[in-house]
Amino acid sequence: MSKRFVVSASAMLALLTLAPILCAQTDQPPGVAQQLKQRKWNNSPPVKAEYNAKKKTAPAPRRDLWGLWDGTAEGGIQANGPIEYPANPGGSASQPGDRPADDPLLGEPGHFGQPDEKGIPRHPPYTAFGEEALRANKPGTGIRAVPPGEVNDPVDFCDPQGFPRMELFELRVVELAQTKNQVLFLNQFYDNWRVIWTDGRELPKDPEPRWNGYSVGKWVDDYTFVVDTVGMDERTWLDNVGRPHSSDLHVQEVFHRADYDTLELSVKIEDPKMYAQPWMALNKFVLHRLPDNFDVEEFFCSPSETAAYNKVIGKPVTAPPPK
Numbered sequence: 001m002s003k004r005f006v007v008s009a010s011a012m013l014a015l016l017t018l019a020p021i022l023c024a025q026t027d028q029p030p031g032v033a034q035q036l037k038q039r040k041w042n043n044s045p046p047v048k049a050e051y052n053a054k055k056k057t058a059p060a061p062r063r064d065l066w067g068l069w070d071g072t073a074e075g076g077i078q079a080n081g082p083i084e085y086p087a088n089p090g091g092s093a094s095q096p097g098d099r100p101a102d103d104p105l106l107g108e109p110g111h112f113g114q115p116d117e118k119g120i121p122r123h124p125p126y127t128a129f130g131e132e133a134l135r136a137n138k139p140g141t142g143i144r145a146v147p148p149g150e151v152n153d154p155v156d157f158c159d160p161q162g163f164p165r166m167e168l169f170e171l172r173v174v175e176l177a178q179t180k181n182q183v184l185f186l187n188q189f190y191d192n193w194r195v196i197w198t199d200g201r202e203l204p205k206d207p208e209p210r211w212n213g214y215s216v217g218k219w220v221d222d223y224t225f226v227v228d229t230v231g232m233d234e235r236t237w238l239d240n241v242g243r244p245h246s247s248d249l250h251v252q253e254v255f256h257r258a259d260y261d262t263l264e265l266s267v268k269i270e271d272p273k274m275y276a277q278p279w280m281a282l283n284k285f286v287l288h289r290l291p292d293n294f295d296v297e298e299f300f301c302s303p304s305e306t307a308a309y310n311k312v313i314g315k316p317v318t319a320p321p322p323k
Contacts, residue, residue, distance in 0.1 A: 040295065042295060047073065051261070055262075060257035062222040065183060071171035074285060076170070079141050080141055080240070081243070082239055084283055085279070085281065117144065126275060127276050134243065137244060139153060139240065155237075158302070160192065162232060162236030162237075163212040166212070167265065167281075169240040170240075183225070188296050198218065203216055209232065223257045223258075234246060238269065249269070249271040249274075266285070
C-alpha cells in the first residue's frame with residue numbers, strides 16, 4: 001500500500017487491513033454489501049454484483065448529471081495507468097502494481113525498472129520530447145517502477161494530483177452537482193473539487209497554470225455533456241505511472257448518461273509537445289449511481305500523516321547484525 005492512500009494515523013493499519021474492501025471491491029464475502037448498505041456514515045461502495053442486481057431500467061433524466069457516482073467497481077483505482085493503456089504488458093490497469101524494492105526482476109527486460117514503455121505492446125504515441133520527459137518521471141508502480149527511494153512522484157509529497165490524474169488514478173466516488181452556470185465535480189480522493197463553467201464563456205488564451213486547469217462544458221444532446229480543460233500545471237503527472245504533459249495540454253471529457261444508474265466517462269488527451277497524436281485514456285468508463293443518502297468518507301493527503309506513514313510503515317525495519 002502506497003503512502004498515497006493516507007487517511008489518518010489512527011486508521012493507517014486498519015486501512016491496510018481493509019484494502020480488499022477499499023480497492024478490490026469485487027471480492028467481498030457474502031453479507032458485506034448488505035452491511036455497507038445499512039451503514040449511515042463512512043460508507044464504502046457496494047460490490048459490482050450488487051450494482052447489477054439493483055440496476056434500474058428507468059431512462060436517464062434529460063440534461064442531468066446530478067448524483068453520487070462510483071468508479072471503484074469498474075477498476076477506477078488504475079494503479080498501473082489508465083484502463084486504455086495499462087502500464088504492465090498484458091496486465092490490467094486496475095490490478096495492484098506495487099512490488100518489493102528487492103524484486104529480483106527489477107531492471108530485467110519485460111519486468112519492472114524499464115526506462116521507457118517500449119515493453120508495452122500498446123502505449124501512448126510519444127514525441128521525442130515526450131519520451132525524454134517520461135524518463136525524468138520516476139513512478140513507484142508500473143513497468144517503469146523504481147525502488148521507493150528513487151520515486152519522485154509529486155503526490156508522494158502531498159502536492160495536489162491535479163487534472164486529469166484525478167480521473168486517471170484513484171477514481172473512487174465523485175459527486176456531480178449542477179447550478180445555473182456550473183457543474184461541480186466533487187472528488188473523494190484528496191477531497192478535491194473542480195468547477196466546470198456552463199455559462200458560454202471561452203477558455204482563457206494564455207492561462208496562469210492551475211492544478212486542475214480551467215474547464216468549460218456544454219450539452220451536445222440531452223444525455224451527453226462535453227467538457228474542455230486547459231491550463232494545467234506542468235508539475236502534475238497525467239497518471240500514476242508518470243506520463244508527462246506540457247502547458248499545451250488539452251483534455252476533453254465526455255459524460256454520457258446512458259440510463260438512470262449508469263454514467264459513461266471518456267477522456268481524450270491532446271498535447272502536441274508530448275504526444276504525436278491525441279489518445280484516449282478512458283473510453284466509456286462506467287460509473288454507477290450511488291444512493292442519495294450515501295456518506296462519502298474523507299480522503300485527505302496530510303503531510304503529518306504522510307510522515308507518520310513513512311516512520312511506521314514506509315521505511316522497513318532493518319534487522320540487527322548477527323552477533
